[in-house]
Amino acid sequence: DEIRSLCGFSKRMDEEISSDSENESADPNxxxxxxxxxxxEETPQEKKLRLAKLYLEQLRExxxxxxxxxxxxxxxxxxxxxxxxxxxxxxxxxxxxxxEKYIFSASKDCSIIKWEVESGKKVQKIAGGRKGTEAxxxxxxxxxxxxxxxxxxxxLASGDMNKLIMIWDPTTCKHLYKLKxxxxxxxxxxxxxxxxxxxxxxxxxxxxVWSVDENAYVETLFGHQDMITGLDCLSRERCVTAxxxxxxxxxxxxxxxxxxxxxxxxxxxxxxxxxxxxxxVTGGDDGSISVWxxxxxxxxxxVKQAHGSHGNTGLEQPYWVSxxxxxxxxxxxxxxxxxxxxxxxxCGQGFRGLEPLFSVPMTGFVNSLKFSNSxxxxxxxxxxxxxxxxxxxxxxxxNGIYIIPLKRQAQEQEVVQ
Numbered sequence: 001d002e003i004r005s006l007c008g009f010s011k012r013m014d015e016e017i018s019s020d021s022e023n024e025s026a027d028p029n030x031x032x033x034x035x036x037x038x039x040x041e042e043t044p045q046e047k048k049l050r051l052a053k054l055y056l057e058q059l060r061e062x063x064x065x066x067x068x069x070x071x072x073x074x075x076x077x078x079x080x081x082x083x084x085x086x087x088x089x090x091x092x093x094x095x096x097x098x099x100e101k102y103i104f105s106a107s108k109d110c111s112i113i114k115w116e117v118e119s120g121k122k123v124q125k126i127a128g129g130r131k132g133t134e135a136x137x138x139x140x141x142x143x144x145x146x147x148x149x150x151x152x153x154x155x156l157a158s159g160d161m162n163k164l165i166m167i168w169d170p171t172t173c174k175h176l177y178k179l180k181x182x183x184x185x186x187x188x189x190x191x192x193x194x195x196x197x198x199x200x201x202x203x204x205x206x207x208x209v210w211s212v213d214e215n216a217y218v219e220t221l222f223g224h225q226d227m228i229t230g231l232d233c234l235s236r237e238r239c240v241t242a243x244x245x246x247x248x249x250x251x252x253x254x255x256x257x258x259x260x261x262x263x264x265x266x267x268x269x270x271x272x273x274x275x276x277x278x279x280x281v282t283g284g285d286d287g288s289i290s291v292w293x294x295x296x297x298x299x300x301x302x303v304k305q306a307h308g309s310h311g312n313t314g315l316e317q318p319y320w321v322s323x324x325x326x327x328x329x330x331x332x333x334x335x336x337x338x339x340x341x342x343x344x345x346x347c348g349q350g351f352r353g354l355e356p357l358f359s360v361p362m363t364g365f366v367n368s369l370k371f372s373n374s375x376x377x378x379x380x381x382x383x384x385x386x387x388x389x390x391x392x393x394x395x396x397x398x399n400g401i402y403i404i405p406l407k408r409q410a411q412e413q414e415v416v417q
Contacts, residue, residue: 090383
């Protein structure tokens with residue numbers, strides 16, 4: 001719709017300029033007469049520029065619109081939550097295809113599995129290899145830490161502890177490219193929407209930009225003082241990163257070659273997700289969840305001990321927030337820890353404040369969370385260990401992915417009727 005509107009807008013402007021030019025040619029004295037009557041007369045080009053600015057501002061305002069659906073959500077029944085198992089070790093990351101038909105999950109066992117959402121069946125498995133077999137093994141040979149899928153579903157990217165980024169065909173699971181350049185583990189990946197530009201973050205403290213179509217490296221961005229633990233981007237030519245123990249969130253403006261630095265957490269910032277182009281949510285090992293706006297250097301809202309605390313009285317420690325997710329352009333975010341629950345939150349007006357909606361019981365470390373584009377379901381990647389280390393082990397946890405349906409009250413009423 002926006003493309004059609006822009007085309008129509010451009011055509012109308014060209015017609016107006018053409019008409020103005022014809023009138024000026026037919027009557028060369030017309031312009032002089034008008035200027036004598038009104039000294040602030042616009043030229044056709046100035047008029048086009050002014051109207052273009054107004055139209056772009058209108059589009060920006062429309063882009064800020066939120067899907068206010070938190071008030072409609074109701075907690076699913078335990079029996080409605082599906083578990084899909086296939087990984088031998090903890091699931092570390094996952095992505096949902098744009099058409100919402102498939103889920104890709106990756107694990108510390110170095111494998112990637114493609115799942116069918118409707119049936120819950122395993123469609124294909126890209127097996128992991130042993131360390132030292134890199135020369136002959138097609139897939140990963142160390143822990144896979146992150147994945148991303150392009151908005152058109154053409155490319156799947158996965159990054160591992162061995163500094164490598166693998167590019168796959170999501171339809172066939174065929175290996176296409178191997179991107180090298182990082183000096184340490186690849187910890188974050190994201191495709192810019194509507195493009196095949198890939199952003200990668202690493203424990204080497206850098207962000208790299210790649211053109212996947214051309215199998216080419218573009219540039220490297222520096223600024224973080226500690227290993228980067230998470231990365232995300234949407235449509236703009238920018239990305240956001242979480243800097244671990246440097247306790248900063250950064251917004252990277254690629255075209256302007258600049259970065260914005262944000263402070264707020266009291267510990268390592270371990271995960272980050274964009275809510276929309278202007279707002280983002282982070283989680284850290286201080287147990288806090290924070291919501292940020294790109295216009296302010298401090299969080300607009302923070303929930304401390306979002307998942308509670310554990311330990312002896314007087315020596316209590318907050319549960320680390322190991323994953324966050326946001327339903328884009330909505331008022332819903334989710335967070336995961338290892339306190340046996342995934343928590344859903346409602347963003348307050350202007351994103352000031354987070355209110356708990358409901359929690360979903362889940363044993364284990366919730367290492368990855370992703371909402372489907374439509375908001376019909378939430379997927380959690382769970383394991384017996386944290387995705388970044390082995391500080392604790394929850395033996396009773398199952399290594400797998402959980403599909404959590406997001407039901408709305410309106411749907412329930414329809415069923416009753």
